[in-house]
Structure formats: structure tokens, C-alpha cells
Amino acid sequence: MTDPAAVLDAGDPPVEHRSRLRTTVETVLRNRLAVAGLIMLTVLVVVALFAPLIAPYGINEPDVANRLSGPSLDHVFGTDNIGRDVFSRVVIASRVSLQVGAISVGIAVALGVPIGLISGYYGGRIDSVLMRLMDILLSIPAIVLAIAILAALGPNIFNAMVAIGIVYTPIFARITRGSVLSLRDAVFVRAARSIGATDTRIIATHILPNVIAPIIVQTSLSLAFAILAEAALSFLGLGVQPPDPAWGRMLSEGRGFFQQAPWMALFPGLAILFTVMSFNLVGDGLRDALDPQQRSLIESRGVAE
Amino acid sequence: MNNAVLSVRDLQITFGTRDGRASVVNGVSYDLAAGETLAIVGESGSGKSVSCMALMQLLATPPARVEGEAIFDGRNLLTLDEAGIRKVRGNQIAMIFQDPMTSLNPVRTIGHQLIEPIELHMGLKGKAARERAADLLDAVGIPSAADRLDDYPHQFSGGMRQRVCIAMGISCEPDILIADEATTALDVTTQAKIIDEIHALQSRLGMALVWITHDLGVVAGIADRVIVLYGGRIMEEAAVNELFEGRRHPYTRGLLESLPIPGRERPDKLNAIAGLPPDPLSMPPACPFAPRCPHAVERCSTERPELRHPVPGHAVACHFDPEELYD
Numbered sequence: 001m002t003d004p005a006a007v008l009d010a011g012d013p014p015v016e017h018r019s020r021l022r023t024t025v026e027t028v029l030r031n032r033l034a035v036a037g038l039i040m041l042t043v044l045v046v047v048a049l050f051a052p053l054i055a056p057y058g059i060n061e062p063d064v065a066n067r068l069s070g071p072s073l074d075h076v077f078g079t080d081n082i083g084r085d086v087f088s089r090v091v092i093a094s095r096v097s098l099q100v101g102a103i104s105v106g107i108a109v110a111l112g113v114p115i116g117l118i119s120g121y122y123g124g125r126i127d128s129v130l131m132r133l134m135d136i137l138l139s140i141p142a143i144v145l146a147i148a149i150l151a152a153l154g155p156n157i158f159n160a161m162v163a164i165g166i167v168y169t170p171i172f173a174r175i176t177r178g179s180v181l182s183l184r185d186a187v188f189v190r191a192a193r194s195i196g197a198t199d200t201r202i203i204a205t206h207i208l209p210n211v212i213a214p215i216i217v218q219t220s221l222s223l224a225f226a227i228l229a230e231a232a233l234s235f236l237g238l239g240v241q242p243p244d245p246a247w248g249r250m251l252s253e254g255r256g257f258f259q260q261a262p263w264m265a266l267f268p269g270l271a272i273l274f275t276v277m278s279f280n281l282v283g284d285g286l287r288d289a290l291d292p293q294q295r296s297l298i299e300s301r302g303v304a305e
Numbered sequence: 306m307n308n309a310v311l312s313v314r315d316l317q318i319t320f321g322t323r324d325g326r327a328s329v330v331n332g333v334s335y336d337l338a339a340g341e342t343l344a345i346v347g348e349s350g351s352g353k354s355v356s357c358m359a360l361m362q363l364l365a366t367p368p369a370r371v372e373g374e375a376i377f378d379g380r381n382l383l384t385l386d387e388a389g390i391r392k393v394r395g396n397q398i399a400m401i402f403q404d405p406m407t408s409l410n411p412v413r414t415i416g417h418q419l420i421e422p423i424e425l426h427m428g429l430k431g432k433a434a435r436e437r438a439a440d441l442l443d444a445v446g447i448p449s450a451a452d453r454l455d456d457y458p459h460q461f462s463g464g465m466r467q468r469v470c471i472a473m474g475i476s477c478e479p480d481i482l483i484a485d486e487a488t489t490a491l492d493v494t495t496q497a498k499i500i501d502e503i504h505a506l507q508s509r510l511g512m513a514l515v516w517i518t519h520d521l522g523v524v525a526g527i528a529d530r531v532i533v534l535y536g537g538r539i540m541e542e543a544a545v546n547e548l549f550e551g552r553r554h555p556y557t558r559g560l561l562e563s564l565p566i567p568g569r570e571r572p573d574k575l576n577a578i579a580g581l582p583p584d585p586l587s588m589p590p591a592c593p594f595a596p597r598c599p600h601a602v603e604r605c606s607t608e609r610p611e612l613r614h615p616v617p618g619h620a621v622a623c624h625f626d627p628e629e630l631y632d
Contacts, residue, residue, distance in 0.1 A: 187407040194361060194402075195395030195422040195473060205421075209412045 027289035034285020040278035055088035107165025116176025134170035220283035344528035405466035416454030464495035536593030
């Protein structure tokens, strides 16, 4: 004999054991644009990883006889004003772009997320001070701030990463803080406190996992921005220093020859477009999967405007 | 009482607000005996939850200000430092919250959350902690407990989640378990089962139970003793049978009369107590219930009735003898 009440109470519908990771991956894969972005990103990463094998010529190997020659079988993207192969330089430069993107966003996450967590969790004066600092950083146009930081630190690629990282820190701090604020008074946080958990433990094991979704989305979108920022800085001569190739540098070098040899600027420009687009598509897909509320918010704002 | 595990004396809690200080608890004193079940009853805003949260220093100070004493294990809980109170929380005094849907972290498995207090207070790690967690789930009546440790809260029903919360509450075999409206969010059959479950665990572990509720029906079924709070003051304190059958404070009487009685002519019409609970920003100076009390006289709004003991073990804060009022 079973207790009928027990049967009632045990009437938990059999739940599918699907992890959050799996559902996220499935949602992303159902989104065609996101899949396109993922494929583009994969191509990009493969190219960057095997760049020295793919590039047919050295980055500083002049073919003076064929300088400023258009795309041909020998030089698929043409050659520049001193006869270097544009394709090889674009391929090699993908490494520095991805590296700058990853490291600078890494810096922004490493600084911004803890600031947001502390600010949102403790509130009060700590919050005011940290957030006003972030506001100051945000109030300066990103590229101007990066130029200022580079002017102080000296122009090289390492400093460019630091500068871009600092510029994007407030974005992560604000996103994290906003999500933490809505959780600070959640019952499960109070419950965690009621079992004797320390603040550090509550932040690390209860709050952080709940705010990770918007951070992931922002990371992927920020990678695109960071790569653009690096291109802009290199264009201005503040990032990668010659003779190393960078897409931004190549744009600026090609500028003077745009009428005679448009391929010099065109192909690095397309590379930037390709990269930024792939990160944006993946980022949008992730946002649809992880953070649908934020998406509808943004979309409704778009309609209202 | 000498066998009290917890002695609360003159507990006062105020909150600083933009419009001034709100006094939410105004001088509450009681003793909790080991193994006893004490029900704290009152309507919303009567200070019942806040007074228990204060015991574990779970109120944010400021805006809250807590005064008085709560002696537990020879120490005043209200003045313990952060490290001290953390050792009490979950270990010696545990709490179950009202809404099982929100009191578990949605992105961590049940196992992780159950193991947390075990690791924190019992020093168990890894496999031992996991085994203990499975035993606990089993103890609160969750079938195939060991397999469910890796499930997330959304894979459990409301009643099941509350069982998980209870398992967390009892995981370190506390001396006192505070259940803050622990069954209010559940349907009636589940409620009855959960109450039975807690009752059984209580007698097995010998812990004292503080049951915060506004549901007098639950009180009748579970409590040994009842404290009726109103406007942050104790209106009446009595053994549960005394309260339901014996002398009553006009407020308690109003509460009991507002319950639906099956078989009464118009069960859809309830005798609500007229008026609203007092505003904590401007508490009536004397009896907080005077403005709503059908028996109030002038004295009630000028002079505060102290808790009197018309019979031993039964305290009433009223100027009148209940017998005078209800004959």
C-alpha cells in the first residue's frame, strides 16, 4: 500500500536532465547568423594559429620589381609600395589583432567584474566611490582616453592592450553591478548568509554564477570593439610599431596609395570587417540564448526611437 | 525558566527611514525552552519575521537598529562579532524561509547548496560531505536522494524545494530551527506533510522550533506555546490549548473570529478586524491595538497595559480581565 498523499507529493514531473550549457549551445546553434559568426570565427582562429604556414611570403620580404602590383596569382591581395605581399601581412596581422582583443578584454573583465561585484554587493559609500570613478572613465570618449593612456605609457602594443583594457573596464563594472543589485536582496543570498557563509563565499559561489550570462555576452561584443580600437590606435601609429604588420597600420600606410593601389587598404579593411562581424554575430547569438531580457530591452528601445 | 536555550529580553528594533524612525519591534521578551515549539503569530508588519532575523544579525544595520538582549549559549547574539555570529548561523540556529522558489540559488545544484553548511560547520569534505547531504535529503523524504544531488532547483516542485531547505536547515543539527512562514507558499496537502516532517525531525534531533506564521490553523497543529505579536509588542502568550480555549486578548479573539468556520451559515463572510495595523512611524503611545479594539476605553490610549499573568503560564497585555469582556 502506498500512501496516496505521498504519491501526490512525489508527483514531480520527470524533468529532462538538460544542463544550462547544453541548452545554451542548442539555442545558439539554432540561430543561423550566430552559426555563420561561429564559422567565421573558427576560420579566423585557424588562420591566426597557422599564420606562418599560410603566409606565402615573409612579412618584410620586398619584391621590389613587383611593387604596387594588383592582385595576381603570385600575390593574391597584391603588393604594397615596397613590394611586400599584402596577403601575407594580413594573415600574420590577424595574430596581433586577436591577441590584443583577448588580452585587453581579459584585462577589462579582470578589473571590471570584481569592481562591479564589490560595488553592487556592498552598496553604500564603496559603491558611490567606485561607480563615480567608472563614470569618469566612461565620460571620456573611449579612443581619446586610450590615446591619453598611451601618451602617458608610451606607444607600443603592450601598452595599447592595457589602455584598451582600462577603457572597457567601466562597461564590465556597470553590467556586473546592475545584475548584482537585483540579487543582493534575493532570498537565496539571505539564506546563504543564514547558514553562516562569508561575504566572499556568497559573492563567489552565489552571486557570480548568477551574473555570468550578461558578462559572457558583453565579453564577446567587447572583443569586436577592442579589435576596432586596436586598429584605430595602430592607424594613428600608437599601437603596433613598424615594421610589424597590423590591420590598422596597413590601412594608414595604404591611405597614401589609395588611387594607385586600393588593395593595400582594402584587404586589411575587409579583415577588420570580417573579424568584428564574426564577434558581433556570435555575441548577438549568445545574448539571445543567455540573456533574452536584455535583448528585448534593446530591441524595444530600437523600435521606440 | 532555567532550561531556556534562548532568552530574549526587551528586544527593540527600529528602522531609519526618510520620514523618521520606524519602530517595528518594541520590547519583546520571551524564553525558548530546549525542544519546545514556539509559534509567533501576527499579521503582516507585526514584527514577527524581523524579530527572528535580528537574532541571527541578518538585518542590515543601518537602516535597522537592534537593541536588547538575546542570550544563547551564555552569549548575547545581538552583540556577537561577525565571525562569532557566523559560527552560530546555520550551525546552532538555522532558518527556513517562506518561499522555496526563491530561497535556493537557481544556478547551483541542490548538492552544492546542501553541502555548503556541512563544509562550513562540520568540517566534512568531499565524499563524506556528499554522503551526509544525501542522508539529509533522504531524511526529509526525497526519493532516490543520492541521485538528485546533481539536480538544479528548477527540477524540483515547490514542496520538494522546501524539503531541500529543511534539509539545509537541519544539516548541522541546530539547537534552534526558525521557520519563517515555511509552509505558507505551499498547497494545503504539501503543507500538512511538511509540518509532519519538521515535527518528526524536531523530536528526533531534540531541537527547539520557532514557527513564525499568520496561520492559526497551523499553530493549533504544531505549537506548544504561542506568542501573539501586534505592533511589535507581545499581546498574549500562552500554551496553545490555553490560547484556543481559555482567556483571550481582544486581538487574539479578533484573529480567531476572523477564521472561516466550516458549517457556519455564511462561510464566505469573514469577521475581519476593522481598521489597519498601526503605522510603525507613529505607534500609538499606549496599547497598539486600542484604535481597533471594540472594548477600548480612554485608559487604553493613555496608559500602556503591561503583560500580566492572570493564570500562571498565560500572559496578556490588556487592562481588562478577559472574563470581564466576554461574559
